[in-house]
Amino acid sequence: MTGDGNEANNPLMFLQAWLKMSSEMWGASLKVVSDAGEASVGEDHAKKGSGGKMMDSWMSGLKALHALSAAMSEPGAVEGLLKGANTLPEIVVKMVQPAMEGFLHLQKEWMEKAGRIGKSTAAYNFDNLDQEAFRAWSEIYEKEFRRFLNIPQLGLTRFYQERIGEAADKFNVFQAAMAEFVSLLYLPVEKSSKVVQDQLAEMAEKGKLPEKSKDYYRIWIKTLEGHYMTLFKSPEYAEDLRRTLDALSDYAAARQKTLEDALRLLPIPTQKDMDEFYKEIYILKKRIREIEKKIRNAGTQRE
Amino acid sequence: MTQTKIPVDLLLASLAEDAEKAQVRVQKASDVLLERLETDIGVTPYDVVYEEDRVKLKHYKPVSEPRLNHPLLVVYALINRETMLDLQPDRSVVQTFLNNGLDVYMIDWGYPTRKDKFLTIDDHVNGYMDNITEFIRERTNSEKINLMGICMGGTFSVIYAALHPEKIKNLITTVTPTNFDTDQGLLHIWMKHVDADKLVESLGNMPGDIMNLGFLLLNPARLMIDKYVGFLENMDNKAFVENFVRMEKWIFDSPDVPGETFRQFVKDFYQKNLLIRNELEIGGKRVDLQKITMPVLNFYGKFDHLVPPAACEMLTRKVGSKDTRDICLETGHIGIYVSGKCQREFAPRIVQWLKERDFDEDMRSRVA
Numbered sequence: 001m002t003g004d005g006n007e008a009n010n011p012l013m014f015l016q017a018w019l020k021m022s023s024e025m026w027g028a029s030l031k032v033v034s035d036a037g038e039a040s041v042g043e044d045h046a047k048k049g050s051g052g053k054m055m056d057s058w059m060s061g062l063k064a065l066h067a068l069s070a071a072m073s074e075p076g077a078v079e080g081l082l083k084g085a086n087t088l089p090e091i092v093v094k095m096v097q098p099a100m101e102g103f104l105h106l107q108k109e110w111m112e113k114a115g116r117i118g119k120s121t122a123a124y125n126f127d128n129l130d131q132e133a134f135r136a137w138s139e140i141y142e143k144e145f146r147r148f149l150n151i152p153q154l155g156l157t158r159f160y161q162e163r164i165g166e167a168a169d170k171f172n173v174f175q176a177a178m179a180e181f182v183s184l185l186y187l188p189v190e191k192s193s194k195v196v197q198d199q200l201a202e203m204a205e206k207g208k209l210p211e212k213s214k215d216y217y218r219i220w221i222k223t224l225e226g227h228y229m230t231l232f233k234s235p236e237y238a239e240d241l242r243r244t245l246d247a248l249s250d251y252a253a254a255r256q257k258t259l260e261d262a263l264r265l266l267p268i269p270t271q272k273d274m275d276e277f278y279k280e281i282y283i284l285k286k287r288i289r290e291i292e293k294k295i296r297n298a299g300t301q302r303e
Numbered sequence: 304m305t306q307t308k309i310p311v312d313l314l315l316a317s318l319a320e321d322a323e324k325a326q327v328r329v330q331k332a333s334d335v336l337l338e339r340l341e342t343d344i345g346v347t348p349y350d351v352v353y354e355e356d357r358v359k360l361k362h363y364k365p366v367s368e369p370r371l372n373h374p375l376l377v378v379y380a381l382i383n384r385e386t387m388l389d390l391q392p393d394r395s396v397v398q399t400f401l402n403n404g405l406d407v408y409m410i411d412w413g414y415p416t417r418k419d420k421f422l423t424i425d426d427h428v429n430g431y432m433d434n435i436t437e438f439i440r441e442r443t444n445s446e447k448i449n450l451m452g453i454c455m456g457g458t459f460s461v462i463y464a465a466l467h468p469e470k471i472k473n474l475i476t477t478v479t480p481t482n483f484d485t486d487q488g489l490l491h492i493w494m495k496h497v498d499a500d501k502l503v504e505s506l507g508n509m510p511g512d513i514m515n516l517g518f519l520l521l522n523p524a525r526l527m528i529d530k531y532v533g534f535l536e537n538m539d540n541k542a543f544v545e546n547f548v549r550m551e552k553w554i555f556d557s558p559d560v561p562g563e564t565f566r567q568f569v570k571d572f573y574q575k576n577l578l579i580r581n582e583l584e585i586g587g588k589r590v591d592l593q594k595i596t597m598p599v600l601n602f603y604g605k606f607d608h609l610v611p612p613a614a615c616e617m618l619t620r621k622v623g624s625k626d627t628r629d630i631c632l633e634t635g636h637i638g639i640y641v642s643g644k645c646q647r648e649f650a651p652r653i654v655q656w657l658k659e660r661d662f663d664e665d666m667r668s669r670v671a
Contacts, residue, residue, distance in 0.1 A: 185523070211313040213321055217532070225524035232489050232520070242496040249498070249505040256505070271417075275507075278418040289430070 138176040145172075163257045170247070170254040177247035184240055188227035195227075196220050331539035340541070342548040345386035347397050349409075353438045357413035358431045360438065361385075363401055370404030371661045373472045374443045377409040378432065378463075380455035381560050382514060385409055387553055387640055388453070391546060394641050399650035405657070408439055410456075412558065420507045420562035425586035427564060428462050436463075436470050447472035449657055454478050454610060454636075455568070458578070461618065462585055465594045473660050474595065475653055477602040478636055480614040481621075484576040487611035489521050494573035503562040511557025521608055550641075579617055592618075598626035598660050602649065607636040628656070 149169045153161040196219055203209050210216060231237050260270040269277075353360035377397075379385035388396040388409070400407045410431070415422070439448050450471050452460030457479025464471045485491050502509065519526045537543040560568075577583035583590040599622055603615035612631060619627035632639055632648055639645050 185520075188524075209314075212317045213314070221524055221529050221532075224528075225522065228522065228524055233486075233492065238493055238496045241493060242498065246498055246501060249501040253505040271507075274417065275420070279421055281418070282421040286426075 138173070138180070141172055141176060160261050163254070163261060167251075167254040167258045170251040174244075174247040174251040177244045181240055181244040184231070184237065188224055188231055191227050192220060192224040195223050199223075328536075328539045332544075335539055335541050335544055338541075340545050340548065342545055342552065344391070344549050344552055345389045346392065347389045347395060347401070351411075352408075352442070353435060355431060355434060357415060357419065358435075359411040359413060360435050361409045361411055363397055363407040363409070365404075365406065366401045367404050369406050371406065371449075371657060373445055373447060373449050373657075373661060374406040374408055374439055375400065375449040375451060375657070376436065376439060377407065378450065378452045378456035378460050379410060379412065380453055380457075381412055381415075381427075381564065382455060382511075382557070384553065384556050384558070385411055385453075386556070387637070390549055390553060390641055394643065394646055396640055396650045399646070400654065403651070403654040405654065406443065408435075410435060414558040415508055415561045416559075417507050420503075422561040423563045424459070424462070424567050428459050429466065429586045432459060432463050433467065436467070440470065446470075449473045449475070451475040451653070452477065452479055453640075454480070457481075458572070461578070461592070461595070462583070462590050464597065465590045465592055466585065466588060468594050468596055471597050473598045473600070473657060475600045475602070475656075476615070476618065477649075478604060478607055478610045478615065478639060479601070479618070480572070480610045482576065482579045482614050482617040483573045484579075485611065485613040487613045488608055490517075490609055491573065491611075491614065493517070494569055497569055497573075499566045499569035499574075503566045506562070508559035508562045509565040511559050514560070515555060515557045518609070579621055581621075592621045593623035595622040596624050598656075599624050599628070600653065600656050601627065601629045602639065602653075603629070603631055604634045604636055604639050605631050606634060607639075609636040626660070 146169055149165040151165075153159075153165070196216075199219065200209065200216075210219075256271060260272060263270045348364045349361040350364065351359045352362045377385070377388065379388070389398065392398065397407060397409070436448060436450075440446065447470055450460050450464060450473070452458070452475070454477075457476040458481060460474060461476060461479065461481055464474045483491060483494075506513075534544075534547055537547075571577045571583060575582075578590060579592070581589065581591050581593070599619055601615060601619050603610065603612050605612060616629055616631075619629050630652065632645055634642055634645055639649055
């Protein structure tokens, strides 16, 4: 570096000058405050109470700032600081890049799978359904989002947080299962429309189209009924029904736990309390009835 | 290129005609729907003669002198309500029984609440049913009673008759599942996949609405679409509307099923099929169908999708009785009780069958 006009534009030189000035300013302030403090001590030693403590605190702070400014004004330190500032964008990129890649991967998978939703299947055939198409959201949720709800919770309220996380998780799983189940119930409607269209085209070719609108409805409802029967007998449907009911049960149980946490703060019994109470009454009633029967039978035998 | 023969002119004419008819129908329907409709169900007069917890015993007021020596106890299912046997005055199984001189008692299971979730099949059969049987025996001074079960109530009746044969004169089962190892009915297929433990743990009792949804899904095309299309086509007919609304009232009046009973019914019956194999245990006692030695009349519907013939017809071969009869009617699960045709084939045949077997034990021994 030379001493020409470019020096003013050099950030290193500028920063060094500013740090030097700063160090000198904090040094001067420290001296003034120190002198004033010594004078006050001489005047009235007894008054050195809270005011004295404040003075000590000021002195200590100014010393620290002076030391810091002096250290920072050293040429090596300034260079290091500038170097750090230059690498900041690089650090940010390194932090953002994996998250961005993950998101893009997710979006790609999602689009691929979602694109298969509604893919038509053969009439009166529900074997080997492309369930994956309807499970796009479930898979992505389980792979990417669910983990966040299962992050270990810490501290005094960890159990409550865990239960809220669990309820949110089970709700999402239930919603996904329900959506899949409903989409499965829609399939016969889609297939029936296709079959009826083909059937009508064939009838039209033969010139045997029905004349009454009611006849068209009858053809459609009969076809729809047939498709539903085929679907309901398929193992895929039974499996889907089981999964939906399981998801409903899991969600109901998890929701109950969070509700019970909330109810504990109120002066009313929880479902668990009531169930325990009901069970006790149930057992007691049963015992009383057995005893009553025994007494009655004993009385009959005596007669 | 072949020219398709689409009767466009006829189609359009038909649509125009339909639209015109629909307009007239809607106008008439608004009059029908806005006037007073008779849609009450279960109107045959009765007294509640016994109560225990949520359970009531109805005793129907006789309309003539009793013509049978033994009273009849009707046990309905825990699903839906017993009002189905008395849906409308001209199609009432109860009314037919009364007109023929039967002394009719019927169990009203009521609406189970959360406190009933621990009630088992044992509590229903050896508890409520047995207490009610004792009450009727004492009230009517009869050694034995006639027992008639409907659907799940029929299954309970079979269990009761096997555990307490000394109290039952004749057993009538109607659309009663006893063999659950069949793929004929959709319920039998679906129930094998249901995790009953999980459902009961989370829901307590099995909600009636969930079960009703399941029943609608047995045939959504007919039960959720075609049925209402039929209503729209006949909504200007007052009698049709009244009957339709009565049926709707009955169908959607669905009490919850006590959790433990539901769990046991799914696991021991649908999944393990213990009853027909004589392996079922109720209240610590094995249910042996060979102990059913009284006469058995077994009704079922040929087109019953809920309880198909395969689930019903095995019973008469497994019981110990030599006086058994199977009657398969050409109808479905509900039609057996409410269809006009079955009004002539169902209740009158039960009355006749009971009359033929109404002799008194003492009288028989005297004759012998």
